Amino acid sequence: MAKVIGLTGNEAIAYAVKQCDVDVIAAYPITPQTIMVELLSEYVYNGEINAEFICVESEHSAMSACVGASLTGARVFTATASQGLALMHEMLYIASGLRCPIVMGVANRALSAPLNIHGDHSDMMGSRDCGWMQVYAENAQEAYDWIIQSFKIAEDLRVLLPISVNIDGFILSHSMERVEVLEDEDVSRFLPPRKPVITIDPAKPITVGALCLPDYYFEMKRQQVHALNESYNVIREVNKDFESFTGRRYDLLETYGMSDAEAAIISLGSTAGTAKAVARDLRSEGKKVGVIKPWVYRPFPEEDLIKAVGDAETLAVLDRACSFGAPFNALCSDVVAALYRYGKSSVKVFNCVYGLGGRDITPTDIRAIFNEALEAAKTGIVKEQLKFIGVRE
Amino acid sequence: MSEIKLGWKSLPIGGVLLEPGSAMRYKTGDWRAFKPIIDQKRCINCLLCWIYCPDSAIIRLEKFVDVNYEYCKGCGVCANECPVKCITMVEEKR
Numbered sequence: 001m002a003k004v005i006g007l008t009g010n011e012a013i014a015y016a017v018k019q020c021d022v023d024v025i026a027a028y029p030i031t032p033q034t035i036m037v038e039l040l041s042e043y044v045y046n047g048e049i050n051a052e053f054i055c056v057e058s059e060h061s062a063m064s065a066c067v068g069a070s071l072t073g074a075r076v077f078t079a080t081a082s083q084g085l086a087l088m089h090e091m092l093y094i095a096s097g098l099r100c101p102i103v104m105g106v107a108n109r110a111l112s113a114p115l116n117i118h119g120d121h122s123d124m125m126g127s128r129d130c131g132w133m134q135v136y137a138e139n140a141q142e143a144y145d146w147i148i149q150s151f152k153i154a155e156d157l158r159v160l161l162p163i164s165v166n167i168d169g170f171i172l173s174h175s176m177e178r179v180e181v182l183e184d185e186d187v188s189r190f191l192p193p194r195k196p197v198i199t200i201d202p203a204k205p206i207t208v209g210a211l212c213l214p215d216y217y218f219e220m221k222r223q224q225v226h227a228l229n230e231s232y233n234v235i236r237e238v239n240k241d242f243e244s245f246t247g248r249r250y251d252l253l254e255t256y257g258m259s260d261a262e263a264a265i266i267s268l269g270s271t272a273g274t275a276k277a278v279a280r281d282l283r284s285e286g287k288k289v290g291v292i293k294p295w296v297y298r299p300f301p302e303e304d305l306i307k308a309v310g311d312a313e314t315l316a317v318l319d320r321a322c323s324f325g326a327p328f329n330a331l332c333s334d335v336v337a338a339l340y341r342y343g344k345s346s347v348k349v350f351n352c353v354y355g356l357g358g359r360d361i362t363p364t365d366i367r368a369i370f371n372e373a374l375e376a377a378k379t380g381i382v383k384e385q386l387k388f389i390g391v392r393e
Numbered sequence: 394m395s396e397i398k399l400g401w402k403s404l405p406i407g408g409v410l411l412e413p414g415s416a417m418r419y420k421t422g423d424w425r426a427f428k429p430i431i432d433q434k435r436c437i438n439c440l441l442c443w444i445y446c447p448d449s450a451i452i453r454l455e456k457f458v459d460v461n462y463e464y465c466k467g468c469g470v471c472a473n474e475c476p477v478k479c480i481t482m483v484e485e486k487r
Contacts, residue, residue: 097407097408098407098408099406099407160406160407198405198406198409198411205413206409206410206411206412206413207409207410207413207415208407208408208409208410209408210408210410212408215398216398216404216408219399219400219401219404220401220404220407220408222401223401223404223406223407226401227406
C-alpha cells in the first residue's frame, strides 16, 4: 500500500531528493525555493541523507560546486529560482557543455525589474537554450515523481545532461497537496547508484573544460544536440519503467480530451490543471475542447505534439513568460515551428501571455480563451494572434 | 596542421582530454598571417628575439637563431626587437 502524505511542492522535491541517495547538494536559498534548501540541509544535518551539503555564497558558486562534484562521478542536486537562476546562467552552459547530469529543482519566479517574488516562467525561459532538459510539473505529485525519474534520465550514458524540474512558484512550491510517496527501498531499486564513465581521479589524470578553438568547439555543440535528441527516447524508457514500478503514467506530454477536440489549450505546469478542469466542464456542455500539457519542454516533443493535435483546428498556446520583440513567445514559437515542420501550418494558432509576476489566471479566463478558440475554429478567423490575459489597458 | 581532426561522433564527450600533455601535439603555427624570415648571415646571435618571443618559438643554434614554425604565431615581436633588423615579416600565402 502506497504511503500518502501531505507535501508542498518544495517539500515533495526535497523528499524525493532525500530518497535518491544524492552525494552532493550545493544550493543557495531564494524565494520561493527556500524550503527545498532548508529541508535538504536539515536532512544532511540529521543524518537522514549521507551527502555533502556545500554552503555557498551565491548561485553562481552553487552551480560551480555542482559541476565539480558531478565530474567526480557524484550524484548531485541543486535548486534555485528567478534571480538565482539568472546568476547561474553562465554555469548552466558549463554544466551542459561538460555533460554533468545534475538535477535541479526550480520554483519558477518572475525576474526583476520591477522586483517580484511570485510565479512565472521568465526565469527558466530566460535559460531556454542552455542545453538542459526541462520538465514542468503540474502538481506536487508530479514534481516528486519527475525528480526521481530525472536522476535516471540525466545519468543515462546516452544522455549525460543536466535537467531542471520546474514547479510554479508559490502556486506549487507552497501549496500542500496529497502526495503518494514510495518507500526508500523501492526508490533505491528503481534508481541504482550512478555509474559514471569518465571521472576526475588523481590516479588517472584527465583534463576537463580545456580550451576548444574554432577547430573543435562546433563538434562539441553538435554532440550536445545529439545528446538532447537521444534524451527523448531515454525519457520515454524511464517513464515506462517508472509506470511499471508505481502505476503512475508519464510521457513527454499529457493530453486531455484531444481525441475529438476542435480547439485546444497548450500549457505548461499548474495552469494545465486549471485548463483540464475547465475543459471538463465545457465538454459536459457539449463543447469539443482539449488540453495538451508538455511535461517535457526540452527536448521539445514535437512529434508527440503533432499527434496530440490531431484534427484540432485551433490552438491557444499559453506562455507564462515574455519573449520581448519576438513574433510569438517561447512555447508558442515551438508549437508553430512544429506545425510548420510537419506540414500542418493550416492549424490556427493564437498566443496568450498570462500570469506574469504571479497574476492569477482564473477558470473564467480559461473559459474565455476556450470560447475564443472555438469561435476561431468555427469562423476560420483568429481575431487576435497575440493576447495578454488579464492585463489592464 | 597535418593532424587528423576527428568528427563529433568520435571525440570524447564534453571535450574531455583523456591523457595529460596532449597540448604538446597541438600545433598552433597555422594561426600565423605573417611569417618571420631570419637572414642568418646577418644574425649576431644576441638572443633578444629569443628573450622576447612570447611563444618560445625561437630556436637557439650555435651561431644564429631559427624559428619553430609549428608554434610561431607571427606576432612580429622578434622582427621589431632585432637590433640589426635581420628578421623580415613575410605574408603567408595560403
